[in-house]
Amino acid sequence: MSQEVKSTCCYCGVGCGVLIRSEGGVIIGVRGDPDHPANRGRLCTKGASLHLTAQGHGRLLHPAWRPTREQPVQRSDWATALDLAAERFAAIIREHGPDAVAFYISGQLLTEDYYVFNKLAKGLIGTNNVDTNSRLCMSSAVAGYKQTLGADAPPCCYEDIAAAGTLLIAGANPALAHPIVFRQIEDARAANPAMRIIVVDPRRSETAAIADLHLAIRPGTDIALFNAMLHVLIAEDRIDRDYIAAHTDGFAPLAELVGECTPQWAAAICGVAAEDIVRAARWFAGSGPALSLYCQGLNQSAHGTHNNAAIIHLHLATGQIGKPGAGPFSLTGQPNAMGGREVGGLANLLSAHRDLANPAHRAEVAALWGIPSVPARPGKAAVDLFKALASGEIKAVWIACTNPAQSLPNQAAVRAGLARAEFVVLQETFADTDTAAYADLLLPATGWGEKEGTVTNSERRITRLRSAVPAPGEARHDWQIVVDFGRRLGQKLGNPTVDRLFPYKTAEAIFTEHVATTRGRDLDIGGLSYALLEQRGPQQWPFPEGATSGRQRLYANGRFPTADGRARFVAVRHQATVEQPDAARPLSLLSGRLRDQWHGMSRTGLVPRLFNLDDEPCLAMNGDDMRQRQLADGDLVRVSGARGDIVVRVVADAGLAAGRCWLPMHWGSRFMNSAGVNALVGDAVDPHSQQPELKHVAVEVAAAGLTYPLAAIRRCADVGEALRLLDAARTLLPGFAYASAGLYGRASPLVVWRAAAAAPVGADLLARIDDCLGLAGDSGAITYRDARRGIDKKAVVDDGRLRGVRLAGETAALAWLRQALAEGELDAALLRFALAPLATPPVSAPPRRIVCKCADVSDDQILAATAAGADLAGLQESLKCGTFCGGCMPDIKRLLSEQVQQHPEAA
Template sequence: MVQETRTTCPYCGVGCGVLVRVDDDGRTTVKGDPDHPANFGRLCSKGSALVETLGDDGRIHHPEIGGRQAGWDEALDIVAGTFKETIAEHGPEAVAFYLSGQLLTEDYYVANKLMKGFIGAANIDTNSRLCMASSVAGHRRAFGSDTVPGNYEDIELADLVVIVGSNMAWCHPVLYQRLAAAKAARPEMSVVVIDPRRTATSDIADLHLSIRADGDVALFNGLMAHLHAAGHVDRPFITEHTEGFTAALGEARRLGPHELSAVTGLTQAEIAAFYERFAATEKVVTLFSQGVNQSSSGSDKVNAIINCHLITGRIGRPGMGPLSLTGQPNAMGGREVGGLANMLAAHMNLDDAADRDRVGRFWAAPDIAERPGLKAVDLFDAVADGRVKALWIMATNPVVSMPEADRVRAAIAACPFVVVSDIQRDTDTARLAHVLLPSLGWSEKSGTVTNSERRISRQRAFRMGPGEARADWWQFAEVGRRMGFGDAFAYAGPHQIFAEHAGLSGFENAGRRDFDISAHAGIDAAGYERLQPFQWPQPAGTPPETSRFFADGRFYHTDGRARFVAAKGETERRTNWGFPFVLNTGRVRDHWHTMTRTGKSPRLSAHLAEPFAEIHPADARACGIDDADLVEVENELGARVIVRALLTDRQARCNLFVPMHWTGETSALARVNALFPGRVDAVSGQPALKHTAVRLRRHDSETHGFLVSEKKPEGVGTDYWALARTDHGWRLELAGSPPAEGWEGWLRRVAGLPAEADVIGYHERAGTRMAAFTGTRLHAALYVGKGPVAVSRAWAADQLGQSFTDPHRRADVVAGRPGKGGTDKGAIVCACAAVGINDIRAAIASGCQSVDAVGEATAAGTNCGSCRPEIRRILEGMMLQAAE
């Protein structure tokens, strides 16, 4: 019997609906849900490859205590008992939870109820602190609540879309394609992209502003002053519905034109062009994401943006308003249940005595937390100095993702008691656990998530978890029961948790709080299974409907008025003569966070298979760096990474970009967050992960190499290595000193070759090339040279799993390129359709003169579309060459 399941993608905050089909033979396929209002059937490259990430390899199958397999009862008894002993001896604040936007709302709810209501402390924070906390703070300061005013359809209804600090084309591809389609249908629509880098998103822009790091507050303050001076002010709205206008305007006027240009790094003409577009257009949507949030002035950036919408009254109506693009799949759901250390469930405030009393009564909580807990950076500082003695980390990898990542690793390693709940056993963080608990992953767990437009969707299970893996909410509930709080955690399933969450949202609300889904407070298991995507609020007795906030001028401060905030921002120059580069980090198109999921997909690793630094060619020349060289990026404290140089004039001068995804599992030295200090926004506590001073130099290696292997390479032992999956094995880039055992000995050991394997090849002054066969089977191939080796990498990887009876084909493998009549698609450009650069060049050479024509010929760019900017650059480059 064919099984079809409607669920939700586990990646970014777009919240795309997914249809999963499991055939009678067990074959699983995924496609976008055409009925889901977030994506209408579209999926990005990551969503399209979800099936490839479902393998059980590397999964934790059973609880482990000190590295030995254990049963759930023993493991949970130790966790509950150690927590109780720690609290009895040191108080409740000696215990902390660190959670993740990968959790479902039900998981988050139970964790927060346990910590804040029953343990009696608020030391529970989440990696959402690293991505969305400044948006939360900005919303609460302006609106009196963490309310996202608008909807996705506003992007399509706007006449001007301003994108700030977001590479939508790569990080929110489905939303970007909705925008691109709207602009194609209405060419008069204008798009402004504000980003130091000219990213793939900039390809749709009518105006790209390469702003200096942390110049955003100054830019939007200047915009507010310009709107006032030019008379584009909604006086009735300001008078009737806001407070704080005079002070905010005074701060906005502080910088004159020359100072504004100096702080932003933009010319006065560029600034004027942006201001005039904004002033002249009523329907304006401002989209912002991590480039705004991940800053020591992130909250002020958010409020500077909101101020410009408040001064014009452009908020809450179709096609206008500020819209925060959430980073993680359920960062929004976590916020709804009080997932951050300074919040309570149902958008209530931990520092409000009435809200504490209300939640405490609803939960029948014996000891509700009385003050905010430690935010992420402070929490790990407390682990480091011994204030936190028992730590539970769930569904996240702070040893990679936190700033000062090396210090965080040392802190966790020294903590007396560490529990880690995850799906993978060998993450950098899981290796440090005293108790390791196996969690369910996407495809196995059931619950809800909320996307960036406040839309709650079901995530449904369609297969069993491996071994004894269990739901995250169940783990928290079981520990709560074993700590003596049984009745409060006696949930029969996630539907009961959701019903309680919905009930709390409407408890003593009567419209005073923005978050209200009490229409679902009586939901049962059958109703929960049928639950369709809906947007909050949905109070009891109301039907689901698309909604916006604030068009009526009613906000959630006690006086019902919004607040202008005097946004001060920063003018600090963090670089200096010794460390002249600004380091920025973020995501790439086809990977997600620390690659515990996307790293399993060969397709997703094919586009960018190793860590890199984007460098402007002029900066590279000044440092003696060529394209594809290895480079060291080092901060003032001596922390460093070694990555591949990627030279591009899309990068701003004196700026570097290094992605966040590579870990100790996938690289030798590329955990880039180790280079960022624990500098945080004073209001939100969000770390600044877009702006720190570093220096750059070429990394000299005696040899460079490339390996393909059917077995996972082990014990590489070189200064630099980067590991990625292929369809039939693994690929490895490496550099360092030649091994003492010789390259053949190294190959036999690292690739785990059988003793009978026959190694053929050659060694000469220019380098070594060899391949290992047993019969007709290729086990591995190694290519070594004095510089980055010239090998058809995608082709070489494709040879694994093939049969070799012809000696000429074996010689082709040793040579590292196809022989006569062979084909090489080259580096992958389109991950969705596995289309390489050589395929695209061939299509262009055959007469394709547009991106759409290339798509028709090759299928590249026809699914999520996030590779279309790269296809356009290849096309333009070839046409330019042809014209010369």
């Protein structure tokens, strides 16, 4: 018998509610929770595919260890593994002190997991060396809120999107990174056609395409733009002087500074028209409530804190905060980065928004935990933590639920640090991440659908999660692993209070203690409990004891969580990106996200249909820049920076100005033969937030000179077979100057492998490729060889159907072969084209357009169903199109209308 359990999506910080359907201890389906306030039943492509990631492939199921780094992992048991970890950590702490160990954790952990990690490091061991991958995405937003408003507390809610008159979207592409928020933007625009949308982005992104005004500024010039907008507001007396006088400090020095920041001055710096800057300022102040949405484009900068402060200034100067439709709204990157911030899960924070630098706050936490003191010395933030591993200052690191060997900047240095570390523990759901190769001890943790606890989304809304299925193998909940390890470590360190520090038997006990730490703080949740969250659903904070609901918007009364209750203006000045283009590296490389992939793809990389739009890493580039370098669409190029180079395929993008290029951040060593874009990016950080400048690096792009292409496509019976073959295909990646491996699929899942070399490869290597892709042997094989031109092709046929193709020396037919194989059938009449050099499909294999990307439904499927009599409800029932995010509904209705016009008798 199947059952449904309420949970949330484990991807971005929108915090969408989901209903997980399971049967016999196995997750078999997922749908949006219509009662969850964040999404009201909608899901994006990633969320709609979550159940397809829960089938067990690649899971870490048992503790394992390596006697040496050169040896394969050996299975262990929990007692042995945790005793080993406790002994190694204890020995290092005794010899080198508590700051010789560190913990690097994740915004994908639950709040309860985060809480015990923080207590383990700061309360038991006595080190503040506990940081998180939220440092890479949200720490500048934290610091920006604290510098101006006094606390790390986004003051807005999702309902403000519908209430806004002007929407300023800066350094964010919610169409891809936060799709359900983007659906709300589309709904708001449809309901209020007068809404003004301003998008600030160096690239004409999918979000910029709907803007009334797109300010395609030069990378890193956000402060110049916002200061110039403030200049216009002041010069035209569009500010709220009464609000400024009553509720803020520091305006006069900032006003003097921006007096020099004219629109003409900013236009020269930003590369946009001065009149567009004036227009943006006037719309912000004069077109109804103004709401700002911003994310990594502002945060991932060496001056990210001040980027955030500069946009917040616009709200404070106009009194556009604490009101419906108004305020600075930082979009959270990860599903529980906010929860981690609530419990102090960064090297400079303590529980409940307390600051490590504040002696009173340290004393409060020590009293709450029942320990003599909390260490005063700041811990190492993420970038410095891995530098300290490389220098030997930190000897051991415990990594949980994150993949620094792919996500951190300056990958060569990060991997060198991991290699030098004396002891690396990886607490993970998946066994094959890039970081797993450096682990001495691997500990299996539960994943999505298996965990129980709470998360907090971008609008401060706390959701209670229940496990839908039991833990697989010997996997344990993250908090259970930490508590067990903490007790063992405390005993080895001779700490008599360790049992009092970690008394927890349930996640609820941890949440109850966390609640107690928040009482009287800005995020007071003294009125929340698991029971209340279960009965009344997700709730926003603050929710103090005695409250009947959480607070939708903060600062409506003009009081801020500062010493005097007043917000602060900060005199921020324009700063350039750390790396400036020059003659050797004249291009600005930007990094970003794709809609259908998440982080390093350890989870989304399990779903073939999530590769259907992008199945290899491609560099997007301005067409003029390509022509200057004699490059064409599809060429392989070498992208060179100060820290090395990578080889990828290039495509023209009309949305990029000359001098700019763009590369997704998801691909790492599991899907290509390098660490990806983060191999190029430098590790300079913001001095206030310690967040690295991941968004920008100066590069040069040139033809890679790899003129011998190779490719293989293999149709598989099911996803399990595809994933096993993908693992085999990955072993081929290091042998080529360019190589990528991924999936693709609709009716049939495919493995797609590509590579290139400078000269034809030998028969032995071709045989190895065939073997890895399941194309070995002569049975059912059709071959074509042209030794003079170095062409060697092979197609394998089973019962008249094409099983797969390996191409070497010429690969023009790759794209249409991939489509035909993905449809599950290849007409026997087309088999003769399998080895032909065809860049376009034969007439009998027309291209299909995917209309509903969430359910992977094409236009021809919809037309076939409507021809058979299906109406909208029938399409939704049979094909599931239009039942997830809703973004495809206009296209579906258009197709239905066309069908009625062509066949009115069927209407």
